[in-house]
Structure formats: structure tokens, C-alpha cells
Amino acid sequence: MRFFVTGCAGFIGSNLTERLLHMGHTVVGFDNFSTGIKEFLQTAQTFSNFKFIEGDLLNKESLSTAMQTCDTVFHLAGNADVRHGLLHPHKDLEQNALATFNVLEAMRTNKIFEICFASTGSIYGETDIIPTPEHAPFPIQTSLYGASKLAAEGLIQAYCEGFNFKSYIYRFVSILGERYTHGHVFDFYKQLLSHPDQLTILGNGKQKKSYLHVQDCIDGMLWAREKFSNKVNIINLGTAEYCQVDDSINWICEHLKLSPQRNYANTTRGWVGDNPFIFLDCSRLSSTGWKPKKNIQESIVATIQYLSQHQWVLDKRT
Amino acid sequence: MRFFVTGCAGFIGSNLTERLLHMGHTVVGFDNFSTGIKEFLQTAQTFSNFKFIEGDLLNKESLSTAMQTCDTVFHLAGNADVRHGLLHPHKDLEQNALATFNVLEAMRTNKIFEICFASTGSIYGETDIIPTPEHAPFPIQTSLYGASKLAAEGLIQAYCEGFNFKSYIYRFVSILGERYTHGHVFDFYKQLLSHPDQLTILGNGKQKKSYLHVQDCIDGMLWAREKFSNKVNIINLGTAEYCQVDDSINWICEHLKLSPQRNYANTTRGWVGDNPFIFLDCSRLSSTGWKPKKNIQESIVATIQYLSQHQWVLDKRT
Numbered sequence: 001m002r003f004f005v006t007g008c009a010g011f012i013g014s015n016l017t018e019r020l021l022h023m024g025h026t027v028v029g030f031d032n033f034s035t036g037i038k039e040f041l042q043t044a045q046t047f048s049n050f051k052f053i054e055g056d057l058l059n060k061e062s063l064s065t066a067m068q069t070c071d072t073v074f075h076l077a078g079n080a081d082v083r084h085g086l087l088h089p090h091k092d093l094e095q096n097a098l099a100t101f102n103v104l105e106a107m108r109t110n111k112i113f114e115i116c117f118a119s120t121g122s123i124y125g126e127t128d129i130i131p132t133p134e135h136a137p138f139p140i141q142t143s144l145y146g147a148s149k150l151a152a153e154g155l156i157q158a159y160c161e162g163f164n165f166k167s168y169i170y171r172f173v174s175i176l177g178e179r180y181t182h183g184h185v186f187d188f189y190k191q192l193l194s195h196p197d198q199l200t201i202l203g204n205g206k207q208k209k210s211y212l213h214v215q216d217c218i219d220g221m222l223w224a225r226e227k228f229s230n231k232v233n234i235i236n237l238g239t240a241e242y243c244q245v246d247d248s249i250n251w252i253c254e255h256l257k258l259s260p261q262r263n264y265a266n267t268t269r270g271w272v273g274d275n276p277f278i279f280l281d282c283s284r285l286s287s288t289g290w291k292p293k294k295n296i297q298e299s300i301v302a303t304i305q306y307l308s309q310h311q312w313v314l315d316k317r318t
Numbered sequence: 319m320r321f322f323v324t325g326c327a328g329f330i331g332s333n334l335t336e337r338l339l340h341m342g343h344t345v346v347g348f349d350n351f352s353t354g355i356k357e358f359l360q361t362a363q364t365f366s367n368f369k370f371i372e373g374d375l376l377n378k379e380s381l382s383t384a385m386q387t388c389d390t391v392f393h394l395a396g397n398a399d400v401r402h403g404l405l406h407p408h409k410d411l412e413q414n415a416l417a418t419f420n421v422l423e424a425m426r427t428n429k430i431f432e433i434c435f436a437s438t439g440s441i442y443g444e445t446d447i448i449p450t451p452e453h454a455p456f457p458i459q460t461s462l463y464g465a466s467k468l469a470a471e472g473l474i475q476a477y478c479e480g481f482n483f484k485s486y487i488y489r490f491v492s493i494l495g496e497r498y499t500h501g502h503v504f505d506f507y508k509q510l511l512s513h514p515d516q517l518t519i520l521g522n523g524k525q526k527k528s529y530l531h532v533q534d535c536i537d538g539m540l541w542a543r544e545k546f547s548n549k550v551n552i553i554n555l556g557t558a559e560y561c562q563v564d565d566s567i568n569w570i571c572e573h574l575k576l577s578p579q580r581n582y583a584n585t586t587r588g589w590v591g592d593n594p595f596i597f598l599d600c601s602r603l604s605s606t607g608w609k610p611k612k613n614i615q616e617s618i619v620a621t622i623q624y625l626s627q628h629q630w631v632l633d634k635r636t
Contacts (some may be wrong), residue, residue, distance in 0.1 A: 086480045089426075093419055097469060101411055108407075124456075125475075137453040138442075140550050141475040151415060151469030157443075157459040161591050162404045232458050273479050 002026040004070035004112070006057060006103060007077030009036025011179045012118065014044065015214050016074060016221070021047040030066050031077065032056040034095075037316055040179055057099035064106040072114040074221075075103050078149075080182065082122060083271050085144035096148035097155070104159045116168040116221060119153055121210070121238065121280050122146035123171060131281035134171070134234045143273035153234075160231045168228070170221055173238035173280055176299040177214035178306045181317050184209075184245065184270075185300055188252055189307045190314050192260060199260040202270035205246040208277045210238045213299040216292035220285060227288040236280040243296050245270075251300050320344040322388035322430070324375060324421060325395030327354025329497045330436060332362065333532050334392060334539070339365040348384050349395065350374040352413075355634055358497055375417035382424040390432040392539075393421050396467075398500065400440060401589050403462035414466035415473070422477045434486040434539060437471055439528070439556065439598050440464035441489060449599035452489070452552045461591035471552075478549045486546070488539055491556035491598055494617040495532035496624045499635050502527075502563065502588075503618055506570055507625045508632050510578060517578040520588035523564040526595045528556045531617040534610035538603060545606040554598040561614045563588075569618050 003020050007013035008029025013036070020027050026049040029041070033054065044050045053066040057077055067073070079085075079095035100117070107115065123146045124132045125139040141147040159165045174183055184202075191199055212220075217237055224235045253259060268276050294302065307313065321338050325331035326347025331354070338345050344367040347359070351372065362368045371384040375395055385391070397403075397413035418435070425433060441464045442450045443457040459465040477483045492501055502520075509517055530538075535555055542553045571577060586594050612620065625631065 085476075089423065089477075089480075090419075093416075093473070097415065098411075101408075105407065135455040138456055140552070141472040142479040144473070144476045144480065147469075147472030147476040150472040151465075154459040154465030154468040155411070155462070158403075158462045158465040158591070159407075161460040162407075162462065234458070273476070 001072060002028065002070045004028045004030065004067050004073045006030045006073070006075045007036060008044070008052065009033060009038065009040050010076060011181055012175060012214055012217060013076040014040035014179055016076065016218050017044045017050070019218050021050055025049070027051070028053065028066060028070055030055055030063070035080070037181070057102050058094065060102050060105065063102055064109050067106050067110050067112065070110070070112055072116065073103060073107055073112060074116045075100060076118045078118065079145070082143055082145040082273070086272060089144055092144040092148035097151035100152035101155055104155060107165070108163055113164060114166045115156060116225060117152065117156055117170065119149045119169050119171045120146065121171050121173050121236065121278050122275065123150050123153070126275055130277055131279045133281040134236055134284055142275065157232050167232050168221070168225055169232065169234045170224070171234065171236045171280065172217065173210035173212050173278060175214050175217050176211050176303040180214070180303050180306065181313055184248065185252065185303045186307065186317070188249065189304055192256060192258055193314070196258050197260050198263065199249065200263045201245065201249070202265055203245065203274065204264050204266050204268060205244065205249065205262070206268070207245050207270060207274065208242045208279065209245065210242045210279050211296045211299050212238050212292060213294040213302060216294055220290060220292070223288070223290045224285055235285050236282045237285065238280040238282050239292050239296055240282065240286070241296055242279040248300055251297050252304055255301050255304050319390060320346065320388045322346045322348065322385050322391045324348050324391070324393045325354060326370065327351060327356065327358050328394060329499055330493060330532055330535060331394040332358035332497055334394065334536050335362045335368070337536050339368055343367070345369070346371065346384060346388055348373055348381070353398070355499070375420050376412065378420050378423065381420055382427050385424050385428050385430065388428070388430055390434065391421060391425055391430060392434045393418060394436045396436065397463070400461055400463040400591070404590060407462055410462040410466035415469035418470035419473055422473060425483070426481055431482060432484045433474060434543065435470065435474055435488065437467045437487050437489045438464065439489050439491050439554065439596050440593065441468050441471070444593055448595055449597045451599040452554055452602055460593065475550050485550050486539070486543055487550065487552045488542070489552065489554050489598065490535060491528035491530050491596060493532050493535050494529050494621040498532070498621050498624065499631055502566065503570065503621045504625065504635065506567065507622055510574060510576055511632070514576050515578050516581065517567065518581045519563065519567070520583055521563065521592065522582050522584050522586060523562065523567065523580070524586070525563050525588060525592065526560045526597065527563065528560045528597050529614045529617050530556050530610055531612040531620060534612055538608060538610070541606070541608045542603055553603050554600045555603065556598040556600050557610050557614055558600065558604070559614055560597040566618055569615050570622055573619050573622050
């Protein structure tokens with residue numbers, strides 16, 4: 001098959017691109033390097049069935065041209081900075097909602113009717129139902145990131161109904177693993193590298209979060225695509241467990257053999273809009289026989305190992 | 319108080335504007351006349367505490383300037399053409415989602431923190447839960463109209479969490495009454511005026527729909543604003559009943575003393591994305607003692623009476 005991957009130089013996008021290439025598919029990758037990293041494409045570029053196009057999803061014409069002759073779109077590009085949404089409210093709307101609209105329109109122009117979309121568990125806001133299934137009560141958004149992904153989901157669903165698209169909407173927990181370049185493990189590792197005896201923690205360390213390894217994430221996305229065939233397929237992607245931020249710190253420090261002083265903010269949330277408990281009910285996917293290979297602890301340790309071995313990545317993010 | 323009303327020359331907006339003026343409030347009305355009608359402002363313009371500003375919500379600067387010194391925003395402007403969304407997919411996104419974002423940003427600039435927003439029961443898509451409460455299972459969108467209103471709702475909610483806004487999000491059934499200028503009653507009346515013996519019906523006449531009179535709608539909006547004081551207040555607004563399209567035709571024909579031949583499309587939906595059964599559970603609002611004054615039949619008859627007495631309105635819409 002011929003896949004179009006937006007955000008192909010990003011964390012999940014570059015890993016997915018390599019996986020699809022290894023499976024023998026052709027991949028047309030699209031990225032504007034706003035958060036994507038050129039080095040993440042090096043392996044992909046050794047494949048003859050990989051074609052990279054530098055471009056911006058807000059440029060409709062170049063997007064539409066780039067997508068020509070593809071069969072299926074993996075739309076992974078987006079602003080993934082949940083934490084700083086309030087600093088630039090337009091960014092989430094533009095990068096997540098408008099960009100998705102442009103992807104849908106380019107697909108329609110090119111008669112491509114299948115989209116696989118990276119959404120987020122943040123879309124459930126601060127739900128009372130934990131673990132949270134896909135059919136949880138209609139949520140109230142608590143972040144611009146969640147709101148913009150919700151907008152994108154709604155547009156995709158409307159295109160499925162109106163234009164006979166088929167969609168896979170994946171609601172991810174936080175993803176870890178190789179090429180991970182933002183989030184608490186990244187922040188903690190970077191802090192400990194510059195001052196191994198001190199660690200500043202947003203929130204009180206009691207926030208409960210779920211994580212999934214990027215290779216499990218890709219397994220899950222591809223697996224769901226094989227197993228489900230509705231017009232709109234919404235799939236939570238996570239592990240059947242959660243941890244506290246403090247657990248994560250313990251595992252990181254144990255692995256690095258460090259015992260920093262922990263400086264907590266002593267708030268229940270790490271930032272405005274931070275959800276103190278994210279735990280998705282993934283039984284829709286697991287009922288088909290899928291399960292992740294790594295648990296949360298293994299994913300965190302694997303991430304620290306990756307960052308230790310690829311310290312240049314740390315300089316790519318402030 | 320000093321209210322800012324977007325879409326003040328529209329169906330609901332102009333009625334709300336007059337109500338607020340009669341209550342002694344100051345109203346700054348904003349409209350670009352894309353679907354608003356100048357004549358609908360005639361009564362409002364007799365009030366000294368009414369100020370009209372012609373402008374477009376996509377023009378951020380004029381919007382922000384117009385809103386200065388207001389206390390509360392009623393955001394009623396939007397594209398309300400559910401049926402033709404697929405003909406111009408960009409329109410719903412632009413007029414409902416982007417316009418709402420601009421309203422929120424203009425509010426933030428002007429330090430206005432309360433928004434009352436006209437959303438829609440279409441947001442529930444084709445839910446299995448009927449009557450549908452506000453906390454129905456996370457819906458799947460079936461129209462660009464619903465998707466764009468969902469996007470707007472999410473943005474408003476994120477602003478409530480992130481910027482301490484307070485919001486009233488009203489999910490309306492279809493609204494009828496004076497100044498009603500689109501929808502099936504309008505279409506049927508217009509048809510019967512030009513050929514009283516023939517009536518073409520989109521769908522099979524069995525679609526079940528709910529309606530509310532515009533004055534009840536305004537009562538409900540203002541009542542909810544008094545009774546609820548959460549950060550985010552989501553309120554279904556409808557009657558505790560529904561009717562079939564055929565019932566509506568019977569009432570219209572009875573009132574007009576006509577017996578046209580009915581030509582059905584014999585599809586379960588009037589158009590792609592048409593929801594064959596809309597019936598909202600309005601107990602959140604009714605539990606506070608509110609109830610509409612008119613039932614559906616009375617609302618339909620009142621609408622026909624209005625159209626009969628204001629036939630110039632028919633020429634305003636093709």
C-alpha cells in the first residue's frame with residue numbers, strides 16, 4: 001500500500017514510517033520540521049520506497065499535491081504541547097483543527113477515503129469514569145489541546161458520514177520510547193543531567209498517569225486497522241495500568257542511580273488544565289486479543305535508556 | 319447590564335436583543351448581515367440603549383473594538399444551515415468554530431468572562447439514548463454543522479478552565495416562531511404558497527423531531543443563566559415531546575385549510591447527515607421549575623401565522 005504520513009519526522013510519525021517501510025509499504029512522508037527532527041528520517045531515507053516532502057499542512061495546495069496517488073493517510077502531525085496551550089491559544093486550533101480540515105479536504109480532492117488519526121485521552125477532560133471507555137459520558141474540555149483534537153475528531157466523523165470516509169481515531173495515553181522529545185520523563189532526565197541532586201516536580205507527584213511505549217502504540221494502531229471496519233472506529237490506546245508521577249521518579253532515579261532532593265509544587269495539577277488522573281479503558285482493543293508488550297515501568301526505563309544514548313535530542317528542545 | 323449579542327439581526331438574536339432591551343439592559347449588537355436581516359432590527363433601533371455595529375466575526379480587530387465595555391456575550395451568530403454543509407465544508411468551520419475562537423479572544427482582550435453560546439442538539443449525532451441528556455455517551459458527529467458547534471463548545475470549555483471564563487452552552491432543538499427563516503415549516507409554507515395542491519417532502523415523513531418556540535427559547539436561556547452558576551453550564555433546551563414530520567404537515571395543512579398531494583422521497587433521512595430522531599432530555603433545566611409555554615403544535619401554528627403576516631420574509635431566503 002501507499003501511505004501518506006503527516007508528521008513523519010515526529011516522535012510517533014518517524015517510528016510509524018519506519019515500521020510501514022519495513023513491512024514493504026510505500027510511504028510518502030510530510031513534515032514542516034516545526035517540531036519534527038530531520039535526524040529522525042535518516043533510517044527511512046535509506047528505503048527506496050520512502051519519499052519525503054517538506055511542507056506545511058496549512059498550505060492546502062502543496063498538501064494536496066503531495067498526497068496524490070496515496071491510498072491511506074496517517075495523520076500524526078499536530079501540536080502536542082498540552083502544557084503551554086494557554087500561552088498561544090491560536091496554535092492548537094491551527095495546528096490540530098485547521099490542519100486536520102486541510103488534510104480531509106486534500107483527501108477528498110485526491111479521492112482518498114481512509115484516515116488514521118492520532119487523537120488523545122486528553123479529550124475526556126476530567127471525567128468521573130475511570131478507567132475511561134470510548135463511550136464515556138460527553139466530556140467537558142479542560143485544555144485547548146483536548147478541545148482542538150476534539151474539533152479534529154468531529155470533522156473526521158462528519159466527513160465519514162458526509163463523504164463516505166472511513167476513519168480510525170486513536171485516543172492515546174502519553175507515549176514513551178525512542179525519539180520521545182517532550183513530557184515529564186524528558187524534563188526529569190534533562191534536569192538530572194544538569195543537576196543530579198535536585199529535581200523540581202510540577203504538581204505534588206501524586207498525579208496518576210498512563211503511558212504506552214511507541215512500538216506498542218504502532219502495534220496497536222495497525223492491529224486496530226485490521227480488526228475493526230466500521231465507518232468510524234474510535235480506539236483507546238494505552239496499558240491496563242497507571243502510575244503516579246512519584247513512581248515514575250523512583251524508576252528513573254533507580255535506573256540512573258541518583259537520589260535527588262525532590263522539590264514539589266504541592267498542587268494537585270502540574271499546570272492549568274493538567275488532568276490529575278488519566279487512565280483509559282482499552283478493552284475495546286484488548287477484546288480483540290491485542291496487548292502491549294511493555295508495561296509502564298519498562299517503557300519509562302526504555303525511554304531513559306534512549307535519552308542516555310541519544311543526548312543530542314535533549315538540545316533539540318528547550 | 320451591558321450585553322454584546324453576535325448575530326443580533328438573526329432569527330434568535332434579534333428576538334433576544336429586543337427582550338434584553340425591554341428588560342432595561344443595554345445591548346451592543348453585532349452582525350454582518352450574511353444571514354441576518356436588517357428589518358429584524360427595526361424595533362431594537364427604537365431603543366436608545368441599543369447600539370448596532372455592522373461587522374464580521376472573522377475580522378478580529380473590529381470585533382474586539384465593538385465588544386469594549388460589555389459585561390456578557392451572547393454568541394448567537396453562526397452558520398445554521400445544517401442541510402447544505404457538504405456543499406461548502408469550509409463554511410461551518412469558519413462561521414461556527416473560527417468565529418467562536420475570535421469571540422473568545424476578543425472577550426479575553428476586553429476582560430469579559432461570561433459567554434452564553436447557542437449550540438445545538440445536532441451535536442449528539444445519531445445517539446441511541448433518547449431522550450438525550452447532556453451527559454449522553456460521547457457522541458459521533460454526523461454533520462459538519464454538529465462538528466463545528468462541537469469544536470466551538472470545546473474551545474469555550476477550554477477557555478473556562480484556562481482563563482476563568484464562565485459559560486452557558488445551550489443545546490437547542492429546532493427553534494420556531496417569529497422571524498423564523500429556514501427549516502421545514504418555512505420550506506413547506508413557501509411550497510404551498512406557490513402550489514397549494516402539491517407538497518414535496520425530504521425523507522419519508524416519519525422523521526421525529528423536536529421544536530421550541532423562540533420566546534420559550536429566550537425564556538429558557540435567561541432562566542438557566544439565573545439558576546446555574548458552574549464554570550461550564552451545559553443546558554439542553556427543548557420541549558418534553560417530539561412530533562413526526564407528518565404531524566407537522568397535518569397541523570400546517572389544517573391551519574391553511576389545504577390538502578396537498580404529498581410527494582415523499584421515501585428515505586429515512588431528509589438529507590445526508592439528517593438525524594431521523596431528535597428528542598432532548600431537558601430535565602436539567604425543567605428540574606429548576608422551567609417549562610416552555612407553547613407545545614410543538616402551537617409553535618408550528620404560530621410560525622405559519624407569522625409567515626402569513628410577513629410574507630416579505632419568504633423572499634429573503636431562496
